Amino acid sequence: MESWLAWARGPLFWAALAFLLLGLARHVFVVGWEVVRITRRAGDGRVPYRRLAKVTLAWLFPFGKLRNRALLGVTSLVFHIAIILVPLFLAGHIALWQRGLGLSWPAIPNALADVLAIVAVVGAALLVLQRAIAKDTRAVGRFQDYSLPLFIALPFAAGFLVMHPEWNPFPYELTLLVHVLSANVLLILIPVTKLSHAVLMPGSQLITEVAWHWPASAGSKVGITLGKEGEPV
Amino acid sequence: MTTSKYSYYVENRTLEVTERPRKFLEAFAAVLEHGSYGIALDAYARMCSRCARCASSCQLYDTTEAARDIPIHRSELLLRVYRRYFTQGGLAKARLFGGFELSDEYLDLMAEEYYRCTACRRCTRYCPLGIDHGLITHLARWLLAEVGVIPKALVVSVREQLEGVGNTSAIPVAALKDTCEFLEEELEEQTGLDIKFPFDVEGAEYIFFPAVSDYLLEADTLMGNAAVMHVTGGSWTIGTGNFDGINYGLFYSDRMMERIVANLVAEARRINAKKILIGECGHATRSAWFIPTFAGQDSPPVVHCIQYAAQMLREGKLPLKKGKIEGRVTYHDPCNIARSGRIVEEPREILRAICEEYVDMTPNRADNYCCGGGSGTVSIDELREFRTHEAGKLKAEQIRATGANMVVAPCANCKKQLREVCEDNGLESVQITGLHDLLLKVIDFGTSASSGENAEDAKGAPEVTTEAEAKGE
Numbered sequence: 001m002e003s004w005l006a007w008a009r010g011p012l013f014w015a016a017l018a019f020l021l022l023g024l025a026r027h028v029f030v031v032g033w034e035v036v037r038i039t040r041r042a043g044d045g046r047v048p049y050r051r052l053a054k055v056t057l058a059w060l061f062p063f064g065k066l067r068n069r070a071l072l073g074v075t076s077l078v079f080h081i082a083i084i085l086v087p088l089f090l091a092g093h094i095a096l097w098q099r100g101l102g103l104s105w106p107a108i109p110n111a112l113a114d115v116l117a118i119v120a121v122v123g124a125a126l127l128v129l130q131r132a133i134a135k136d137t138r139a140v141g142r143f144q145d146y147s148l149p150l151f152i153a154l155p156f157a158a159g160f161l162v163m164h165p166e167w168n169p170f171p172y173e174l175t176l177l178v179h180v181l182s183a184n185v186l187l188i189l190i191p192v193t194k195l196s197h198a199v200l201m202p203g204s205q206l207i208t209e210v211a212w213h214w215p216a217s218a219g220s221k222v223g224i225t226l227g228k229e230g231e232p233v
Numbered sequence: 234m235t236t237s238k239y240s241y242y243v244e245n246r247t248l249e250v251t252e253r254p255r256k257f258l259e260a261f262a263a264v265l266e267h268g269s270y271g272i273a274l275d276a277y278a279r280m281c282s283r284c285a286r287c288a289s290s291c292q293l294y295d296t297t298e299a300a301r302d303i304p305i306h307r308s309e310l311l312l313r314v315y316r317r318y319f320t321q322g323g324l325a326k327a328r329l330f331g332g333f334e335l336s337d338e339y340l341d342l343m344a345e346e347y348y349r350c351t352a353c354r355r356c357t358r359y360c361p362l363g364i365d366h367g368l369i370t371h372l373a374r375w376l377l378a379e380v381g382v383i384p385k386a387l388v389v390s391v392r393e394q395l396e397g398v399g400n401t402s403a404i405p406v407a408a409l410k411d412t413c414e415f416l417e418e419e420l421e422e423q424t425g426l427d428i429k430f431p432f433d434v435e436g437a438e439y440i441f442f443p444a445v446s447d448y449l450l451e452a453d454t455l456m457g458n459a460a461v462m463h464v465t466g467g468s469w470t471i472g473t474g475n476f477d478g479i480n481y482g483l484f485y486s487d488r489m490m491e492r493i494v495a496n497l498v499a500e501a502r503r504i505n506a507k508k509i510l511i512g513e514c515g516h517a518t519r520s521a522w523f524i525p526t527f528a529g530q531d532s533p534p535v536v537h538c539i540q541y542a543a544q545m546l547r548e549g550k551l552p553l554k555k556g557k558i559e560g561r562v563t564y565h566d567p568c569n570i571a572r573s574g575r576i577v578e579e580p581r582e583i584l585r586a587i588c589e590e591y592v593d594m595t596p597n598r599a600d601n602y603c604c605g606g607g608s609g610t611v612s613i614d615e616l617r618e619f620r621t622h623e624a625g626k627l628k629a630e631q632i633r634a635t636g637a638n639m640v641v642a643p644c645a646n647c648k649k650q651l652r653e654v655c656e657d658n659g660l661e662s663v664q665i666t667g668l669h670d671l672l673l674k675v676i677d678f679g680t681s682a683s684s685g686e687n688a689e690d691a692k693g694a695p696e697v698t699t700e701a702e703a704k705g706e
Contacts, residue, residue, distance in 0.1 A: 034272040042269065044525035059361050068359055069289050076284070136288035139300035140309070145283045197280035197362055204276060204363035211273035211368055216527055218267045219491035225263040226379065233392040233489070 001173050008180040016184040023191025024199045031203050035210050043216030052205045060202060072130050072137075079123030082116040083152060087183070089113075092163070110163070117160040124153035144193060155183040239344055241384040241613045250381040254335040258318055260379035265319060268487070270372050277364050278312045278320070281305060287366060290359035292602045292627040293349065304356045304366035307346050310339075311373045344382045347373045348616070351607030351624060352484075353568040358599065370608070371483075378486045386612045387481045391489050395496075400445040400477035409476065412448050420456050423673075425680035428463040430455075434470035436505045439536065441471050442478030442497060442521070443512025444645035451645060454513050457669025458538055460676055464552065465545045469510060475500035478517030484609035491527050494520060498528040509535045513667045515569030515644035516608075518576075537570065539643055539668060543579035546586060552677040553587060562588040562671075563637035565628075565651060566601035567644035574599045580643060580668055587675045594631050602628050604642070606650030620650060621657035629658035643668045 039045040058064060066073040087093060091107035098104045108116075127149045131137040137145075158179035161168040168175055190198060200207075215221070223229045238248065250256070265271045287304035288294045294302040301307065316323040317333050326332065347370050354367035377383070390401040398405055404412075413430035420428040431437070439462075447455050462469045475496050482490025501509055511518045521535040545551040564584055570576040577598040584591045594601065605625025610616050621629075632640055632655065640655075640663055642648050651665045 031272065031276070038269045038272060043527055044523075044530060046525075046530070055363070059363070062361065065361070069286060072284065072286075131283075134285070135298065136285040136294065136300075136303055137283065140283045140285055140288075140303055140306050142283065194280055194282045197282060200276050200280045201362055204280070207272050207276045208357065208363045208365045208368065211269050211365070214269050214487065214526055215267065216529065217491070218264075218269070219486070219488035221267040222260070222263045223488050225267065226260060228379075228488075233388065233395050 001177065005173060005177050005180065008177060008184060012184050013180065016187040020187040020190055024196075027191065027196055027199050028203075031200065031207060035203075035206060038210045038213055041215045042210075042213035044213060047206070047209055047213070049206075052209055056202055056205045059205075072127075072134075075123055075126045075130065078119055079127060079149075082120040082123060083156070086113050086116045086120065086156065086159075090159075114160065114163065117156045117163075120156040121153045121160070124149040124156075148189070148193065148195065151182070151189075152186060155179050155186060158182065237615070239341070239348070239382075239384075240619065241348060241615055242386070243382060244385050244388065247381040247383070253337055253340050253380040256380045257340060257376055258314075258335065260376050261314070261319070264372070264376065264487075270368070271319075273365065273368060274312065274315045274372075275320070277308065277362075277369070278316050280362055281312075281364055282362070284361065286359045286361065287356035287364070290356045292353075292355070292605070293351075293624050296623050296626045301346060302349060304350070305364070307350055308364070308366045308369040310343050310346060311369055311376075314339075340377070340380065340382070343373055344377055347377065348384065348610065348613075349619070349624075351568075351603050351605065351610055353603035353607050354572050355568070355600065355603065358572070374485045375487055383485050384609070384613050386614070387485055387609050390479070390612070391481050391486075391493070394477060394479070394481075395489070395492055399475060401479045401481070402445045402449055402477070404445060404448060406473045409448060409471075409473075412452075413471070416452055416456050416459070419452070420459060423456075424460065424678040426463065426678055428456075428459050430459055431470045433473050433504060434468070436507075437470035438468040438507050439470070439510035439541075440501045440504050440506035440508075440533075441469055441510045441512065441538075442476065442517060443538075444479050444514035444517055445477035446479070446645055447512060447514075451513075451648065451667060451670075453670035453673060454667035455669075457667065457671070457673035458512060460673050460678075461538070461542050461545065461551065461669065464676055464678065465541075465550045467541070467545075470504060470506065472500040472504050472506075474503055478511055478514055478521065480517060480520035481609055481612075483516050483520045483523075490520060490523070494524055494527045497521070498524060498532050501533050507533060509533050510541065511535060511537050513538060513643040513645065513669060515567030515646060519569035522575075537576055537579075539576060539579050539583070542669070542672060543582050546583055551672075552679070553675050554677045556675070558588045558639070558671055558675060560639055561590045561592055561635070561637040562639045562641060563592050563594055563632065563635040564597075565594065565604060565632075565640055565642040565644075565647055566598055567642065567647045568601070568603050568607050569644070571601055572599055580641070583668060583672070584641060587671060592635050592637060594635055602631055604628055604644075604647040604650040605654060606646055609646075611646045611650040617653060617657075621654045625650065625654040626658065629654050629660060632660060632663060633658075638662060639664045639666060641666055641668050641671065 039047060062077060085108060089108040090113050091110060094104055094107050128146050131141050131145060158175050161175050162179055165172055189195060291304055313333060314335055317327055350370040352367040352370045354365060357365045357367060393403045394401045397403060417428060417430060443455060480490055480493045482493050509521060511521050518537050524532050524535055562584060564580055566577060605628050606620045610620055640651055642651055642665060648665050655661060655663045
């Protein structure tokens with residue numbers, strides 16, 4: 001068990017972290033490259049960056065956007081806050097960074113982390129429940145739309161039990177292994193699943209905008225490629 | 234020449250196209266190479282988290298509650314093809330496990346579904362990830378057009394515009410001039426002034442492109458346009474080489490859209506006009522906003538006639554009678570000019586100035602509901618049942634809730650659709666009109682023939698009495 005744990009916390013973690021960072025960097029690079037390429041060859045390369053930034057910010061901090069589907073909106077918002085804050089600002093995690101790389105930053109109180117971990121787990125369950133109940137979300141839900149929130153809840157549940165051995169019915173080391181392993185798998189899943197919205201979302205308004213910026217003769221070039229340039233309407 | 238394989242008529246040649254899946258994919262590849270859609274498809278296919286907020290913002294889904302009418306459900310039809318044939322992961326998965334293959338039946342399904350979306354883009358405003366389902370509909374329709382699937386009503390109009398008489402309503406220049414002469418006589422009768430529809434004025438500041446159908450169906454709107462230009466001393470002209478702002482290319486093919494826009498700019502350059510003035514037509518305006526895309530950033534700037542009128546009103550160059558438009562008036566924001574928030578306040582400024590009682594619909598401006606006939610579906614008569622009872626039902630309720638007896642809609646398509654929506658939803662007493670139709674009635678021409686001039690009793694526009702009042706309701 002100990003060697004498993006050492007492997008999961010050591011080589012596997014670094015590999016998963018590298019995969020995550022490289023994967024996310026790939027998304028950022030591809031989008032950035034495409035935006036430059038598109039706006040350079042577009043007939044009209046003027047992009048309303050200021051307006052896009054405003055809309056993007058409004059969605060990054062969507063407190064004004066909760067009226068449409070209030071319950072789902074609030075659940076989702078609280079869930080996101082919890083799963084972003086806890087892994088990054090838990091004192092125990094920061095101590096590991098300190099030990100490994102000598103990096104350190106302010107932590108949130110452990111009591112708050114406890115609450116947020118519970119919020120993450122309950123939030124995930126509520127998200128899945130709401131998806132299953134509402135007719136429209138059920139109609140478009142795929143396997144991953146149910147499994148991913150529940151899988152995200154796993155390291156938070158295990159982490160909470162690690163922090164509170166007195167409530168933990170499972171062996172401490174096993175719980176810690178589940179926590180570390182599931183978190184590592186999650187890091188790997190982020191760039192290759194819909195969780196990639198973690199990094200794509202801030203660029204999504206820009207992506208939609210530039211998709212409407214075509215080269216001046218995009219239409220006729222498509223016609224030429226398809227051999228239809230002289231064809232009647 | 235028609236068939237009803239789909240909910241809309243298509244030409245017989247549609248059924249003669251063979252190897253459609255292969256041709257569809259070839260077109261898809263060409264569009265990805267030459268266009269800019271790839272970046273969006275790639276991001277959408279990857280990151281959509283199926284929160285279905287698009288469903289709760291869609292007026293069609295609100296009415297039908299059918300899974301097929303959830304925007305992402307529809308968009309997924311195309312994203313699935315994209316993923317399978319144009320991403321490494323999809324290609325590898327298909328090689329290893331087989332699975333989805335594009336078929337004729339699948340194309341028929343898309344042909345049906347993508348004409349149930351009016352591309353109003355309301356859902357885009359409600360998507361946390363900025364996914365533009367209107368863009369997907371726009372693209373899917375183009376790809377379908379490349380395998381021959383185009384509603385007959387749309388393709389026939391474009392053919393007439395690009396290869397026939399030169400405009401979608403097939404109005405010859407001689408007939409246009411006759412019509413305008415008749416409108417000039419009408420104007421003289423109403424105002425006592427010699428208000429002109431000027432043709433081919435070299436170097437005019439504005440060259441005017443309305444929806445050409447207005448010359449046949451919405452004469453009051455055009456007379457209003459002419460009257461505003463006259464009293465404000467605007468320099469404007471109609472080009473006899475091209476006088477049609479309609480661009481159905483926006484609804485089914487960027488190839489056609491590009492050609493139609495090019496013709497517009499060519500006419501402006503022939504006349505040497507400085508600016509392009511668009512009439513009361515939503516999609517003509519949005520198409521014209523693509524002019525810099527197709528004709529370069531130095532092409533003539535685009536001004537919408539409502540922007541012009543509002544500017545003149547602000548500058549005090551639009552004299553108004555004392556009497557205002559009677560009754561309760563509301564305003565319908567056409568998606569093509571309002572969704573982006575570009576033209577929302579100007580019409581309200583004008584309406585507040587000229588109406589006794591102006592009320593907004595809820596929701597309004599950029600969040601307004603589509604008339605239900607957007608993206609060309611209004612021109613497809615065989616879709617009327619769908620347009621007025623499914624796509625337009627919420628619009629009818631929205632109008633009903635205002636209690637207005639007049640709806641102002643500065644868009645030829647919206648006007649036709651809203652009249653049918655009102656007819657089919659028990660709102661027969663509601664009058665649908667253009668904004669310039671009302672301006673024509675309230676402009677103070679300073680002549681005695683101009684009815685209601687200097688009216689003492691604030692009832693200067695008796696001709697605007699609504700049907701509801703006429704019926705004593």
